Amino acid sequence: MTERDPAQTPDRVRVEHDVRRLVREEIQALSAYHVQPAAGLIKLDAMENPYPWPAELRQDWLTRLREAPLHRYPDPTAAALQARLRADWGLPPGVELLLGNGSDELIQLLVMALARPGARVLIPEPTFVMYRQLAQSVGLACEAVPLRADFDLDLPAMLAAMERHRPAIVFLAQPNNPTGQLLAPEVLARLVEAAPGLVVVDEAYAPFADFTALPWLAGRDNLIVLRTFSKLGLAGLRLGVLAAPAGWQAALEKIRLPYNVGVLTQLTMMHVLDHPDVLADQAAAICAERARLQAALAALPGVEVWPSQANFLLFRVRAGAPRVHHRLREAGVLIKCLHGAHPLLADCLRVTVGTPAENESFLHGLRAALAAAPGPL
Numbered sequence: 001m002t003e004r005d006p007a008q009t010p011d012r013v014r015v016e017h018d019v020r021r022l023v024r025e026e027i028q029a030l031s032a033y034h035v036q037p038a039a040g041l042i043k044l045d046a047m048e049n050p051y052p053w054p055a056e057l058r059q060d061w062l063t064r065l066r067e068a069p070l071h072r073y074p075d076p077t078a079a080a081l082q083a084r085l086r087a088d089w090g091l092p093p094g095v096e097l098l099l100g101n102g103s104d105e106l107i108q109l110l111v112m113a114l115a116r117p118g119a120r121v122l123i124p125e126p127t128f129v130m131y132r133q134l135a136q137s138v139g140l141a142c143e144a145v146p147l148r149a150d151f152d153l154d155l156p157a158m159l160a161a162m163e164r165h166r167p168a169i170v171f172l173a174q175p176n177n178p179t180g181q182l183l184a185p186e187v188l189a190r191l192v193e194a195a196p197g198l199v200v201v202d203e204a205y206a207p208f209a210d211f212t213a214l215p216w217l218a219g220r221d222n223l224i225v226l227r228t229f230s231k232l233g234l235a236g237l238r239l240g241v242l243a244a245p246a247g248w249q250a251a252l253e254k255i256r257l258p259y260n261v262g263v264l265t266q267l268t269m270m271h272v273l274d275h276p277d278v279l280a281d282q283a284a285a286i287c288a289e290r291a292r293l294q295a296a297l298a299a300l301p302g303v304e305v306w307p308s309q310a311n312f313l314l315f316r317v318r319a320g321a322p323r324v325h326h327r328l329r330e331a332g333v334l335i336k337c338l339h340g341a342h343p344l345l346a347d348c349l350r351v352t353v354g355t356p357a358e359n360e361s362f363l364h365g366l367r368a369a370l371a372a373a374p375g376p377l
């Protein structure tokens with residue numbers, strides 16, 4: 001006798017039938033963004049800042065939170081926060097901001113706004129997976145140009161793809177995730193000049209890099225820069241920032257949900273921006289650790305590591321990435337296995353730069369994983 005799957009109740013079967021009948025095909029074809037369970041593990045998989053706030057900053061924040069008017073809707077445009085960001089970043093006049101619940105939300109707004117029938121998105125690949133995912137979710141076709149084997153951008157191929165596909169949007173993560181590489185400014189400028197539509201430069205990792213395109217916004221109509229506070233130390237808060245030449249913000253504002261940045265986020269951000277040195281010092285510590293970690297990885301036999309301008313490192317292991325990932329996990333360290341995500345990423349892993357102690361645990365676990373004789377996973 002075959003056992004009945006307890007999940008397959010008649011109700012469930014009926015609902016699944018309705019889902020297939022009613023939900024758009026392009027949504028059904030997608031897979032949900034998967035987050036690895038991390039309980040009890042040293043978490044070096046998601047590009048978070050490993051350092052908590054100093055006790056005094058936290059204490060002052062708690063005092064400030066007591067006054068938070070949670071019974072009221074938040075300021076819908078977060079005007080005070082916007083003014084603060086403009087001043088801190090020295091934005092040129094004419095540049096407008098739009099804030100989001102993380103930069104993911106801003107990417108979603110952009111693809112929603114530009115999803116005309118037949119419009120296309122162009123990306124280099126591998127890159128941040130949400131560009132493709134969100135583009136496809138709104139019915140935009142997503143065209144990809146493979147990076148070169150050294151993970152540098154293939155400029156002639158990108159220019160040819162722009163010519164051929166006439167994309168409404170080109171997304172460029174600068175530095176790129178998961179490779180950590182930054183485009184040379186002249187290459188970026190060339191792409192912005194050649195683009196027939198909008199170029200979105202996603203600067204999620206800018207705090208760890210030597211470049212920002214923010215000053216370029218003054219002279220270019222088809223350039224948008226995205227920023228996030230997630231990698232800088234506020235992943236749990238969810239604040240993304242879109243900076244654009246005048247005109248774009250008003251169009252996107254029509255589809256932004258009115259209260260997408262909550263009272264607690266606005267208040268907490270103001271508090272953090274009153275103490276700019278805290279996150280800047282943490283970013284500097286992460287960059288110093290990145291150099292140390294990169295040198296340690298480069299010294300390991302059977303490991304190839306790429307230079308990074310972000311808070312993570314991409315590396316390849318001859319011993320097989322899934323095996324090494326699994327063994328590291330058994331040793332209590334969680335990193336990201338990219339094997340299978342794209343042909344160029346065969347046997348690649350990505351590790352977020354942690355505290356010195358976390359990085360030591362990672363290196364210790366990695367050495368043991370590499371030394372272990374091949375065997376079943």
Ligand SMILES: Cc1ncc(COP(=O)(O)O)c(C=O)c1O
Nearest residue numbers: 102103104128173177204228230
């Ligand atoms: C390039 C890039 N952009 C955007 C994001 C999303 O950031 P947020 O937390 O602001 O939604 C990520 C997250 O990994 C990323 O790698």
